[in-house]
Amino acid sequence: MSRRVRMWVLVLGGLGVAALLFAASLDLPEFGGDRHPYGARAVEAALARHTANVVSAVNFDQRAFDTLGEESILFCAALGTVVLLRQTRDEHRVRPEPARVAPPVRRYALVALPVTLLIGLYVVAHGQLSPGGGFQGGVVVATALHLLYIAVDYRALERIRPVGLYATADAAGEAAYLLLGAAGLVAGTAYLTNFLPYGTFGTLASGGMVPLLNAAVGVEVAGGVVVLLASFLDQAVEIEDAAERTGPGETRHPAPPSPSEEKPT
Amino acid sequence: MNDVLIVLALSLVAAAATAAVLARDPVRQSTVLALLGLALALLFAVLQAPDVALSQLAVGSVLTPLMVLLSVRKVRRKGRADGRERDTGSAGQTGSAGEGERR
Numbered sequence: 001m002s003r004r005v006r007m008w009v010l011v012l013g014g015l016g017v018a019a020l021l022f023a024a025s026l027d028l029p030e031f032g033g034d035r036h037p038y039g040a041r042a043v044e045a046a047l048a049r050h051t052a053n054v055v056s057a058v059n060f061d062q063r064a065f066d067t068l069g070e071e072s073i074l075f076c077a078a079l080g081t082v083v084l085l086r087q088t089r090d091e092h093r094v095r096p097e098p099a100r101v102a103p104p105v106r107r108y109a110l111v112a113l114p115v116t117l118l119i120g121l122y123v124v125a126h127g128q129l130s131p132g133g134g135f136q137g138g139v140v141v142a143t144a145l146h147l148l149y150i151a152v153d154y155r156a157l158e159r160i161r162p163v164g165l166y167a168t169a170d171a172a173g174e175a176a177y178l179l180l181g182a183a184g185l186v187a188g189t190a191y192l193t194n195f196l197p198y199g200t201f202g203t204l205a206s207g208g209m210v211p212l213l214n215a216a217v218g219v220e221v222a223g224g225v226v227v228l229l230a231s232f233l234d235q236a237v238e239i240e241d242a243a244e245r246t247g248p249g250e251t252r253h254p255a256p257p258s259p260s261e262e263k264p265t
Numbered sequence: 266m267n268d269v270l271i272v273l274a275l276s277l278v279a280a281a282a283t284a285a286v287l288a289r290d291p292v293r294q295s296t297v298l299a300l301l302g303l304a305l306a307l308l309f310a311v312l313q314a315p316d317v318a319l320s321q322l323a324v325g326s327v328l329t330p331l332m333v334l335l336s337v338r339k340v341r342r343k344g345r346a347d348g349r350e351r352d353t354g355s356a357g358q359t360g361s362a363g364e365g366e367r368r
Contacts, residue, residue, distance in 0.1 A: 053316075236335040
């Protein structure tokens with residue numbers, strides 16, 4: 001095929017897709033209308049499987065395979081970040097100096113930390129009942145830990161955040177999702193198809209596999225986000241080029257830097 | 266009433282998105298990005314999608330701006346290494362000026 005013919009084929013295909021999309025859009029239910037063909041089916045299926053939060057039912061039951069892909073994207077992103085942002089040979093680590101934190105900021109962050117952590121865990125655990133789930137809750141848990149960086153300093157954050165442990169949690173969450181799916185094969189259903197009793201509607205133990213898959217995603221996302229932020233924070237706070245160093249054993253910040261520079265939040 | 270809320274949230278999103286495009290300084294841009302995340306979360310909440318609003322709130326208004334800020338800090342510090350030492354008056358042992366930008 002010559003270049004010209006190929007261009008014509010492309011134009012023809014593009015126009016065809018555009019025409020089909022336009023025709024399909026004419027048949028869409030009206031915005032804010034009463035007709036919800038997809039919603040009605042999804043809600044019906046979710047209620048039949050005793051999952052109060054329909055979005056979780058769609059994510060972790062009706063289209064669990066989709067979620068596997070989405071979860072893997074985050075896993076690969078964290079993996080890629082770790083590989084790309086690792087310490088290279090011409091870089092070295094500098095212990096960051098503790099910076100002074102304004103007392104109101106410290107108080108607020110220290111109060112907000114346990115509350116945020118609890119909310120994150122709640123959102124993960126109640127994913128099958130109320131809005132949220134493993135993904136949202138996992139991100140909230142991960143960001144809650146970083147409030148310690150705002151409240152105290154980087155060393156305090158490092159103490160509660162052994163990166164290796166969170167990297168393992170990240171991988172374990174990803175593996176748990178795959179293995180839970182494969183457990184269906186052993187139990188006699190299909191891959192990622194529910195094999196557990198559905199439980200009582202509206203309680204924590206409802207929805208069959210939904211809470212378990214939710215927890216797996218929660219662990220994976222919390223671990224992944226912590227590892228992701230750790231790589232970025234390491235680069236911004238600790239790791240320096242050989243060109244930047246002022247001399248062995250000499251601290252780089254003689255005067256305490258302004259908080260806006262030291263705490264990029 | 267509901268329509269008014271949707272229109273309000275939509276215009277807020279449009280305003281924040283325009284501001285994010287117009288802001289040229291990366292640091293300012295990340296702040297505006299956080300605001301855009303907040304506006305989007307509001308829009309999703311108004312459109313009765315609390316699940317999406319929650320993830321937008323967590324990722325769009327906290328995680329993404331923070332990672333942008335950290336990257337900017339890392340990139341900027343290389344260029345600023347010499348200037349800062351002069352500012353603080355420390356005995357800068359760094360080599361010739363411009364060594365920071367070498368890589």
